Amino acid sequence: MKRSLIAAALFATTAFANAADVPAAAADTTIVLVHGAFADGSSWDKVIPLLHAKGYKVVAVQNPLSSLADDVAATKRVVDAQTGKVVLVGHSWGGTVITEAGTSDKIKALVYVAAFAPSEGEASGNLGKDYAVPPGVPTLQQDATGYLWLPADSVAKNFAQDVPAATARTIAATQGPIAAKAFADTTTVAAWKNKANYYIVADQDRMIAPELQQAFAKKINAVTTTLPTSHVPMVSQPAKVADVIIAAARR
Numbered sequence: 168m169k170r171s172l173i174a175a176a177l178f179a180t181t182a183f184a185n186a187a188d189v190p191a192a193a194a195d196t197t198i199v200l201v202h203g204a205f206a207d208g209s210s211w212d213k214v215i216p217l218l219h220a221k222g223y224k225v226v227a228v229q230n231p232l233s234s235l236a237d238d239v240a241a242t243k244r245v246v247d248a249q250t251g252k253v254v255l256v257g258h259s260w261g262g263t264v265i266t267e268a269g270t271s272d273k274i275k276a277l278v279y280v281a282a283f284a285p286s287e288g289e290a291s292g293n294l295g296k297d298y299a300v301p302p303g304v305p306t307l308q309q310d311a312t313g314y315l316w317l318p319a320d321s322v323a324k325n326f327a328q329d330v331p332a333a334t335a336r337t338i339a340a341t342q343g344p345i346a347a348k349a350f351a352d353t354t355t356v357a358a359w360k361n362k363a364n365y366y367i368v369a370d371q372d373r374m375i376a377p378e379l380q381q382a383f384a385k386k387i388n389a390v391t392t393t394l395p396t397s398h399v400p401m402v403s404q405p406a407k408v409a410d411v412i413i414a415a416a417r418r
Contacts, residue, residue, distance in 0.1 A: 193221060193222035193223050193416070194222065194251075195250075195251035195252060196223060196224075196251060196252045196253070196254060196275070196416045197223070197224045197225070197226060197249040197250075197251065197252070197253050197254075198218050198223050198224070198225045198226070198253075198254050198256060198412060198416060199225075199226050199227075199228060199242070199245050199246055199249070199253050199254070199255050199256065200214070200215070200225065200226070200227045200228065200256045200258075201228045201230065201238075201242055201255065201256060201257040201258065201261035201264050201265055201268075202227070202228065202229075202230060202258055202259075202261055202343070203257070203258040203259025203260040203261045203262075203282070204232060204259060204260040204315070204343070204344075204345035204349075205315075205316065205317050205322075205326065205342040205343060205344070205345065206258070206259070206338070206341075206342060206343055206399075207229060207230075207341055207342075207343045208227035208228065208229045209227075209341055210258065210338070210399065210401060210402065211225075211227050211401055213401065213402060213405035214401050214405045214408055214409050214412070215227065217405060217406060217409035218409055218412065218413070221413055223413075223416060224249075226245050226248075226249070228241055228242050228245050229241065230242070230261070230264065230343070232260075232314075232343050232344065232345040232346065232349065233346050233349070234346060234348070234349050234352055235263060235264065235267060235291075235349055235352035235353075235354070236352065238260075238261075238264045238268075238349075239264055239267045239268040242255075242264055242265065242268040243268050243271075246268065246271055246273060246274065247271070249273065251273070252273060252274070252275045253271070253273045253274045253275065254274070254275060254276050254277075254278060254412060254415045254416045255268070255269045255274050255276075255277050255278070256277075256278040256279075256280060256412055257277070257278070257279055257280065257282050258280040258281060258282055258399075258401060259280075259281055259282050259283070259374070259375065259398065260282075260283060260291060260345065260349075261280075261282060262279045262280075262282025262283040262284050262383075263282075263283045263284075263285055263291045263354065265277055265279070265282075265358065266283075266284060266285055266354055266356070266357055266358050266359060267354045267355065267356060267358070268358070269358030269359070269362060270356055270358045270361075274358070274362060275362075275363065275415075275416075275418060276362060276363040276364070276365060276415035276416070276418055277358060277359055277362045277363070277364050277365070277415075278364075278365040278366075278367070278411060278412055278415050279364070279365065279366045279367065279383065279384075279387075279389065280367045280369075280400060280401060280408060281367060281368070281369035281372055281374075281375060281380060281396075281398055281399075281400060282366075282375075282380075282383070283375070283383070284359060284366070284383035284384075284386065284387050285354050285357065286354070286357050286386075287354055287355060287356055287357050288353050288354065288355070289353060289354055290350060290351050290352060290353045290354075291349075291350045291352075292350030292351055294379065295375070295376060295379050298376040298378055298379045299376060301325075301372065301373050301374050301375060301376050302324075302325050302373045303317070303321055303324075303325030303326055303373045303374040303398070304374065306318060306321035306325060309347055310344070313346055313347050313348060314344035314345060314346055314347065315344060315345050315346075315347050316342060316344040317339065317342060318339075319335075319336065319339035319340075322335050322336075322338050322339040322342070323335040323336075323339070324373075325373040325374060325397075325398075326338065326373070326374055326397065326398050326399065327397050327398065327399045327402060327403070328371070328373065328397045329371065329396055329397045329403045330397070330399065330402050330403050334402065338399070338402070359387040359389075363390075363415065363418055364387045364388060364389040364390070365389055365390045365391075365392070365411050365412075365414065365415045366380070366383060366384035366387065366389035366390070366391045366392070367391075367392050367393075367394060367400055367407075367408060367411055368380040368381055368384060368391060368392070368393040368394070369394055369396045369397060369398055369399075369400050370393050370394065370395055370396070371395055371396055371397055372396075372397060372398045373397065373398065374398040375398065381393075390411075390414070390415075392407070392411050394407055394408075
């Protein structure tokens with residue numbers, strides 16, 4: 168009988184401690200994750216369980232990657248469907264998307280992960296013109312319909328060089344080609360001007376120059392975290408990326 172009481176007490180104590188780990192704001196905050204080019208929503212699959220463990224609702228947008236307008240529309244639909252506050256997270260090209268889509272009053276913070284952060288009237292394709300061309304960019308291939316994609320060997324060498332080979336093969340197999348013309352689409356707003364901003368610089372990035380990422384972070388006055396990763400820190404360092412997102416959610 169004593170043993171049962173002790174076990175019950177221990178269970179109750181553990182349950183209370185686990186509940187205490189979940190911030191009260193978590194119940195009222197949704198994390199919306201926006202993938203970039205050459206990716207899809209599954210690019211967040213290592214981060215999502217970490218956010219769930221802290222009590223947050225998470226939704227990963229599936230961008231069509233057909234134009235900036237189309238991707239913004241897809242993101243806004245997800246944001247509009249949420250109740251409470253939203254932390255909007257964009258990786259790579261997804262940074263341009265959240266810059267245009269992140270104006271809702273629901274959005275409490277923007278998190279840029281190795282991402283573009285344009286100002287109004289800027290096109291993503293012009294943002295790196297003052298920097299050396301990253302090694303991965305010349306390896307892009309274009310199909311007959313005008314969509315860009317990365318060969319598997321370049322994914323392993325330039326896009327995700329710090330993940331296991333099997334993971335890089337999966338990234339290559341599930342990549343989302345993007346319409347080349349999307350990189351000429353210009354933004355009409357810069358949501359980061361009126362939001363709390365966080366930026367993760369990937370300082371071994373071979374797709375977007377780390378120096379350009381640092382310039383973005385400075386421009387948007389972001390709380391900045393630098394990680395020694397490839398272009399996909401959410402895959403190679405998911406706990407570190409989740410920590411930044413959680414910090415934004417707990418504001």
